[in-house]
Amino acid sequence: MMKVDQKKILVLGGTKHMINVVETAKRMGLSPIVVDNVIGSPAKSYADKSYNTSTADIEGLAKIVQEEGVDGVFTAFEDINTWNAVALCKKMGLPFYATEEQLAITSNKDKFKEICRRFDVPVIEEQELAGELEETAVASWEFPVIIKPVDSYASKGITVCYDIEEVKQGFAKAMDFSKSKRAIAERFIDNSYGVQMFYTIQNSSIILTAVCDRYFYKHSKEHPPLPTAMVFPSKHQNLFIETLDGKIRDMISGIGIQNGTVFIQSLYEDGNFYIYEMGFRLSGEQHYHIIKKQTDINILEMMLDFAVSNPIDQYDLREFDNGSMPLPSCNLPILLKGGIIGEIIGLEEVKAMPQVISCVINVDQGDEVVVTGSYTQMFGRFNIVADTTEALYETIEKIYMTLRISNQAGEDMLLTKFVPEPLAIGGK
Numbered sequence: 001m002m003k004v005d006q007k008k009i010l011v012l013g014g015t016k017h018m019i020n021v022v023e024t025a026k027r028m029g030l031s032p033i034v035v036d037n038v039i040g041s042p043a044k045s046y047a048d049k050s051y052n053t054s055t056a057d058i059e060g061l062a063k064i065v066q067e068e069g070v071d072g073v074f075t076a077f078e079d080i081n082t083w084n085a086v087a088l089c090k091k092m093g094l095p096f097y098a099t100e101e102q103l104a105i106t107s108n109k110d111k112f113k114e115i116c117r118r119f120d121v122p123v124i125e126e127q128e129l130a131g132e133l134e135e136t137a138v139a140s141w142e143f144p145v146i147i148k149p150v151d152s153y154a155s156k157g158i159t160v161c162y163d164i165e166e167v168k169q170g171f172a173k174a175m176d177f178s179k180s181k182r183a184i185a186e187r188f189i190d191n192s193y194g195v196q197m198f199y200t201i202q203n204s205s206i207i208l209t210a211v212c213d214r215y216f217y218k219h220s221k222e223h224p225p226l227p228t229a230m231v232f233p234s235k236h237q238n239l240f241i242e243t244l245d246g247k248i249r250d251m252i253s254g255i256g257i258q259n260g261t262v263f264i265q266s267l268y269e270d271g272n273f274y275i276y277e278m279g280f281r282l283s284g285e286q287h288y289h290i291i292k293k294q295t296d297i298n299i300l301e302m303m304l305d306f307a308v309s310n311p312i313d314q315y316d317l318r319e320f321d322n323g324s325m326p327l328p329s330c331n332l333p334i335l336l337k338g339g340i341i342g343e344i345i346g347l348e349e350v351k352a353m354p355q356v357i358s359c360v361i362n363v364d365q366g367d368e369v370v371v372t373g374s375y376t377q378m379f380g381r382f383n384i385v386a387d388t389t390e391a392l393y394e395t396i397e398k399i400y401m402t403l404r405i406s407n408q409a410g411e412d413m414l415l416t417k418f419v420p421e422p423l424a425i426g427g428k
Contacts (some may be wrong), residue, residue, distance in 0.1 A: 006031050006103050007308045008068055012055040012075040012085055012327040014041030017284065017360050021076060022046040024300050030308065033068060035061065055084045058091060065092050072308035076282040076300075079107045095309055098280050105255055105279040106262075109150045109184055116275055119251040124267065124274045133171050138164050143362040147171055149178035160188055160218075189267045189274065192225060193215045195234050197245075197250060198287060199262040200299055200317055206249045209291055209299070211323040214265070217335065217416040219373075226377065229396075229418035230285060232291035232329040236268060241322055244273055259306055261299060263287075284375070285331040289358040289383045294327055295320045305310065327385050328392045332399065334379040335415040336363075338371040339407035348403040350382065355395040359385045369413065377415065379405055388417040393420045 009029045011021060018034065022043050025032040034047040037054040044050035047336065051070070053060045055075075064070065065088070071091050074083040083103060089096035105111045113123045127137070129147070146253035149157040157177025159170030167185070174183035194214040200207045211234040216225030234240065252262060257280070265277040282288065288299040295317065302315035344365055350356060361380035363369065369377055382399060386392035396418065403414045 005063045007054070007071040007310075008033060009304065009308055010035060010061070010065060010068070010070045010073045010088075011043065011047065012036070012061075012073065012081040012088075013078070014038060014043040014047075014050070015041045016078075017077045017286070018043035019046055020035055020286065020299065020358070020360070021074065021304075024298075024420065025304055028301060028304060030304065033064070033070065035064060055081050058084065058087050061088050062091055063383050065094070072095075072304075074307045076303075077284045077286075079103075079279075079281070082281050083107075095307065097258075097306060101255070102255055102280060107151065109148060109277075110182070112278050115251060115255065115381060119247050119254060121251055121275050122273060124186045124189070124276055126184045126186040129171055129174070129185055133168060135164060135168075138167050141167075141185070142187065145185045146188040147183055147185050149174045149175050150182045150184055151178055151180055156184075158373070163183075186276070189269050192218065194265060194267045195236055195240060195273060196230060196266070197240065197248070197264045197323075198283075198291075199248075199259050199264070200302075201257050201262065202302070202312060202315065202317065203306060204253075204258045205318060207317045207321045208241070208245060208249075208323050209261075209317060209320070210287065210325060211240055212287075212331075215418055219335075219415060223236060226335055226373070226375070227333050228335065228416060229333070229420075230287075230331040231392075231420075232290060233323055233325040236273075237323055239271070240273060245322075248275075256262075260391060261288075261303065284360075285333075285381050286360060286383065287331060288356060290329045290331070290385060293357055293385045294325055294329070327387065328389045329383070330392055330396060331384045332382045332384060332418065334381070334403065334405070335417050336369045336377050336379050336405060336413045337407075338369055338377075339411075339413055340368045341365050341405060341413065342408035342410065343404075343406045345404040345406075349402050350399050353395060353398065355384050355386045355391065356382050356399070357385050396420065421424065 011032050011034045014034045014036045022032045031048045033049045034044045035051040035053050073085050073087045105195045116123045144162045147159045157174045161167045161170045196212050196214045198210040200209045212232040213234045215229045217228045218225040263279045265284045266273040266275045292298045297315050302312050306312050359382045
């Protein structure tokens with residue numbers, strides 16, 4: 001039974017990622033209401049109440065807010081519902097950590113690059129593409145290049161191109177995924193490694209929460225690389241702090257961000273970081289589980305409290321600034337080949353491993369995995385925290401040995417494995 005003074009929070013989106021959000025809200029004493037237009041979406045069964053209304057139907061959502069007496073709106077993990085939440089909160093006079101202007105910068109690749117240059121943050125050189133493709137200009141490019149829609153996420157609509165014909169195909173694909181019908185072409189740094197940074201902003205105080213090494217697997221010529229592991233802390237963390245952290249803090253402040261979480265992705269080449277992506281939201285790997293294990297502070301709880309106008313002073317991360325990460329950790333995605341999942345073996349055993357602190361599983365037995373070169377090929381992600389680097393790597397190997405996902409013919413669907421660097425050179 002709901003308490004008289006219990007605050008209600010409207011959660012936009014009922015995907016499997018949102019189950020942890022709903023469970024956390026209930027544990028905090030909030031009453032979560034999940035809304036999307038998918039009947040029976042996973043998070044709805046965990047909520048106090050749910051509605052089958054599109055998250056893009058702002059008028060419909062406004063009626064729910066009014067009729068239910070909703071105190072706050074929350075969403076996470078993807079950009080579309082973040083925009084919807086901003087519009088709804090603006091209409092209803094409810095708090096939200098982001099503004100339309102800030103999202104326009106952080107979710108649009110060319111606007112983000114513009115703000116990077118303003119604050120002397122290095123980015124990869126690019127060509128903007130709109131309307132008709134100018135083949136004469138393309139002929140002078142140095143290949144390979146990567147074609148991206150300026151306003152997509154999760155690797156959707158992205159193509160790596162090695163000649164003019166592939167650029168034509170990549171441009172058409174990017175246009176299909178771009179709402180604004182614009183794309184950019186960047187020099188493609190053909191390696192399997194990058195660095196990702198996480199910042200938490202609390203009442204205008206900017207904290208570098210974590211820095212991790214991001215490893216990739218490139219499984220086809222035209223598709224962008226997909227992540228195989230995110231390892232905390234980064235081996236280049238000190239270099240990043242010395243050379244770039246101050247400029248990025250200035251940029252975050254210059255955008256006017258006062259509260260929220262930011263993740264920034266970079267490619268790394270010859271001692272240089274090239275920033276190419278910024279997300280103003282909680283990211284899909286749910287790294288806040290790793291931060292909670294390391295600091296005992298739950299960033300998801302902080303954002304839920306902020307959404308319903310509760311004070312957030314108790315979530316003080318300042319002593320953990322500069323990516324304080326005493327325990328080696330990893331977010332481990334499991335990438336799959338195409339096919340229909342016939343059997344999943346060992347998942348419960350993996351979940352029960354003491355080093356595995358959380359996971360999100362995206363697909364089930366009977367689901368079809370289509371080769372798209374995007375995150376739709378991801379079975380799920382496991383967050384792992386261990387006492388030593390050796391124990392972390394042993395856990396990763398144990399997960400691969402325990403978990404088996406096979407197609408209907410009984411064939412292994414695992415696309416690739418992450419091999420930690422010490423193991424790759426014989427172990428240390």
